[in-house]
Amino acid sequence: MAAEKQVQADGLLGWVDRRFPLISLYKTHLSEYYAPKNFNFWYFFGSLAMVVLGIQIITGIFLVMHYKPDASLNAAGIPVAFASVEYIMREVPFGWLIRYMHSTGASAFFVVVFLHMFRGLMYGSYREPRELIWIFGCMIFLCLMAEAFFGYLLPWGQMSYWGAQVIVNLFAAVPLIGPDLAIWIRGDFVVGDATLNRFFAFHVIAIPLVLVGLVAAHIIALHEVGSNNPDGVEIKAKKDANGIPLDGIPFHPYYTVHDIMGFAGFAILFAAVVFFAPEFGGYFLEYNNFIPADPLVTPPHIAPVWYFTPFYSMLRAVTDVFTWTFVAAALLGAYGFYRFKPFGQMGAYAGMAAMLVLAVLFRLLDAKFWGVAVMGGAVIILFFLPWLDKSPVKSIRYRPSWQKWLYGIFVVNFFVLGYLGVLPPTPVGQIVSQLGTIYYFGFFMLMPLWTPLGEFKPVPDRVIFQAH
Amino acid sequence: MSEQTAAKPLLGLASEVTSGNSFDMPKGAEPSRRNWMIACGAAGGVAAAATAIPFVGSMTPSEKARSAGAPVEVDIGDIAPGGVKIVEWRGKPVWIVRRTPNMLASLKGTESQLADPKSDRQDYPVPDYAKNEHRSIKPEYLVAVGICTHLGCSPVAKFEGGSASGISADWKTGFFCPCHGSTFDISGRVFANKPAPDNLEVPRHMYLSDSRLIIGKDEKGEA
Numbered sequence: 091m092a093a094e095k096q097v098q099a100d101g102l103l104g105w106v107d108r109r110f111p112l113i114s115l116y117k118t119h120l121s122e123y124y125a126p127k128n129f130n131f132w133y134f135f136g137s138l139a140m141v142v143l144g145i146q147i148i149t150g151i152f153l154v155m156h157y158k159p160d161a162s163l164n165a166a167g168i169p170v171a172f173a174s175v176e177y178i179m180r181e182v183p184f185g186w187l188i189r190y191m192h193s194t195g196a197s198a199f200f201v202v203v204f205l206h207m208f209r210g211l212m213y214g215s216y217r218e219p220r221e222l223i224w225i226f227g228c229m230i231f232l233c234l235m236a237e238a239f240f241g242y243l244l245p246w247g248q249m250s251y252w253g254a255q256v257i258v259n260l261f262a263a264v265p266l267i268g269p270d271l272a273i274w275i276r277g278d279f280v281v282g283d284a285t286l287n288r289f290f291a292f293h294v295i296a297i298p299l300v301l302v303g304l305v306a307a308h309i310i311a312l313h314e315v316g317s318n319n320p321d322g323v324e325i326k327a328k329k330d331a332n333g334i335p336l337d338g339i340p341f342h343p344y345y346t347v348h349d350i351m352g353f354a355g356f357a358i359l360f361a362a363v364v365f366f367a368p369e370f371g372g373y374f375l376e377y378n379n380f381i382p383a384d385p386l387v388t389p390p391h392i393a394p395v396w397y398f399t400p401f402y403s404m405l406r407a408v409t410d411v412f413t414w415t416f417v418a419a420a421l422l423g424a425y426g427f428y429r430f431k432p433f434g435q436m437g438a439y440a441g442m443a444a445m446l447v448l449a450v451l452f453r454l455l456d457a458k459f460w461g462v463a464v465m466g467g468a469v470i471i472l473f474f475l476p477w478l479d480k481s482p483v484k485s486i487r488y489r490p491s492w493q494k495w496l497y498g499i500f501v502v503n504f505f506v507l508g509y510l511g512v513l514p515p516t517p518v519g520q521i522v523s524q525l526g527t528i529y530y531f532g533f534f535m536l537m538p539l540w541t542p543l544g545e546f547k548p549v550p551d552r553v554i555f556q557a558h
Numbered sequence: 559m560s561e562q563t564a565a566k567p568l569l570g571l572a573s574e575v576t577s578g579n580s581f582d583m584p585k586g587a588e589p590s591r592r593n594w595m596i597a598c599g600a601a602g603g604v605a606a607a608a609t610a611i612p613f614v615g616s617m618t619p620s621e622k623a624r625s626a627g628a629p630v631e632v633d634i635g636d637i638a639p640g641g642v643k644i645v646e647w648r649g650k651p652v653w654i655v656r657r658t659p660n661m662l663a664s665l666k667g668t669e670s671q672l673a674d675p676k677s678d679r680q681d682y683p684v685p686d687y688a689k690n691e692h693r694s695i696k697p698e699y700l701v702a703v704g705i706c707t708h709l710g711c712s713p714v715a716k717f718e719g720g721s722a723s724g725i726s727a728d729w730k731t732g733f734f735c736p737c738h739g740s741t742f743d744i745s746g747r748v749f750a751n752k753p754a755p756d757n758l759e760v761p762r763h764m765y766l767s768d769s770r771l772i773i774g775k776d777e778k779g780e781a
Contacts, residue, residue: 098780118617122761200751208647255709255710255711256709256710256737257709258710259708259710260709264712273618273619274614274617275617277617277619277620278619278623278626278649279619279623279649279650282623282649284619284620284623288617366764385643385646386646386651386713387650387714388711389736390736391737392711392712392736392737397729405756406753409751409752410673410750455753457753457755458708458753458755461753468658514739514741515737515738515739
């Protein structure tokens with residue numbers, strides 16, 4: 091049992107604190123949460139992601155006051171949902187601003203989250219003891235993708251409609267239950283009113299609730315073990331006489347001020363996009379989506395919004411011939427289990443058997459299903475990162491230089507895949523995206539082999555920091 | 559008032575706690591109680607899980623959506639040779655293509671390049687009367703669902719051959735899916751090594767007269 095708490099404060103604060111752990115929460119998470127003093131530019135994006143979540147929730151509430159999830163046609167022959175978005179844009183006072191904040195916020199969310207994840211990748215923030223922070227983060231990313239996908243159907247434009255049609259049909263590729271699963275998700279034989287209404291429910295209630303819960307879990311786990319830093323050094327290893335990390339500074343006021351500065355910079359860019367380029371050249375709001383949904387006419391070119399395109403490219407890369415690459419990978423995996431026995435003798439037999447079965451399945455099931463599996467796998471593989479990385483150091487600063495090149499190519503590759511996903515399919519693009527898919531998965535799956543190799547630089551005992 | 563309550567415990571249960579000692583746990587395991595607790599917990603868990611049935615069920619197509627899947631009657635007398643008529647059935651576009659002899663001739667040369675020339679795959683089973691080269695009851699008319707079997711886009715007609723089609727110089731005639739580049743011949747059969755695994759779906763259909771067609775229904779019943 092915890093000891094009886096001593097409340098020093100009096101007045102209203104004392105009254106509250108005797109009934110609610112207000113002061114201790116404030117201390118644990120702000121004034122006595124010691125974060126490493128060497129945070130750099132990359133550490134803005136965690137707090138910015140929370141800011142964008144706030145923007146999305148607030149603007150979302152006000153949009154729901156005017157939006158109607160209804161696919162039926164109004165007197166003018168326009169779907170009600172589409173018309174209600176136009177109504178927000180043209181007739182609701184400041185409706186255009188709130189909607190542009192929401193649509194720009196969606197893209198901004200992915201910008202800051204991609205940067206936040208890349209920060210984790212560079213500095214090894216997913217390594218022990220921060221595996222759970224990383225896993226909660228991956229779940230947040232999955233929720234974010236679901237949230238973006240469900241939200242994109244709501245304006246009920248051509249891109250909304252056909253994008254949803256394509257993604258829901260991904261589930262039809264699942265062996266045996268696929269077609270029934272797709273009908274169950276749509277609630278109809280085609281994307282229709284039932285689909286629109288349930289996507290609305292997921293977008294405004296279900297996913298945001300889960301998202302907020304996961305963000306809380308992400309931060310609670312972070313504050314339990316403490317933040318990583320660009321040197322990947324554990325600051326808790328060196329403490330002063332009072333048990334405070336020597337290289338730690340209280341989150342408040344130091345990092346609250348730091349993050350407010352980051353927010354100021356973000357707000358300038360955000361406002362610039364909202365006011366001057368809300369469509370962002372067709373990347374944030376696709377032009378085809380200004381045409382009402384028409385179930386009988388597919389737009390000549392369907393592309394998802396930019397943040398899905400790297401994964402979409404990997405989906406498109408999987409053709410029947412390309413699945414032979416997977417067979418080769420599975421056979422190599424089987425050899426790996428035989429040669430290295432990472433999980434003991436029994437593990438080696440089980441692993442080899444699983445790999446051989448997989449090799450057969452790669453050819454037995456449709457390439458279409460494996461395309462879907464690759465797209466999902468590209469996100470799922472991130473969950474395993476803490477156990478794939480076997481490097482003796484956390485931070486990229488102390489890794490061999492050739493490994494930095496691998497990370498650099500990974501980033502370029504991600505951009506190339508993203509760019510190809512925007513374009514219509516071409517034979518050259520297909521080959522490039524196939525190579526890109528191999529690199530993306532090779533980077534992660536071969537980590538146990540390449541991360542321990544090479545000359546590592548000595549890791550300092552304490553963080554490296556020059557005061558300004 | 560409070561004294562009375564203290565003197566007479568509820569239901570007359572004597573309690574050790576009131577005597578000033580702390581509460582004692584009963585000594586030793588009680589397997590019978592534990593088994594009952596596990597059994598009750600399991601039964602309750604099954605009941606709780608079963609409450610998912612109405613929620614999952616509520617997401618299946620409603621009666622209204624099911625009845626909207628009724629068969630559709632079409633007049634095909636006004637389609638010119640080489641023309642297409644598109645009707646909506648179950649919310650999907652169904653193409654009725656009136657093929658010219660040239661188009662039908664193009665089916666001869668392509669068989670070796672197709673993924674499933676005989677329509678043997680069972681994901682979208684072809685009715686027996688359309689399990690032939692022209693994939694239809696009458697060679698002249700193709701009836702097919704205009705939804706790509708890859709991810710559900712609607713392919714476009716590319717009836718003109720050669721490089722003018724924008725596909726390839728040796729393109730004869732057929733359909734092209736703009737989303738992921740799958741190509742189909744004029745019978746809706748998919749070319750090999752394209753993203754789409756299956757030929758275009760041929761819905762159940764039958765002729766009511768020479769110029770009247772019903773889609774979604776044949777002699778064997780409704781689709």
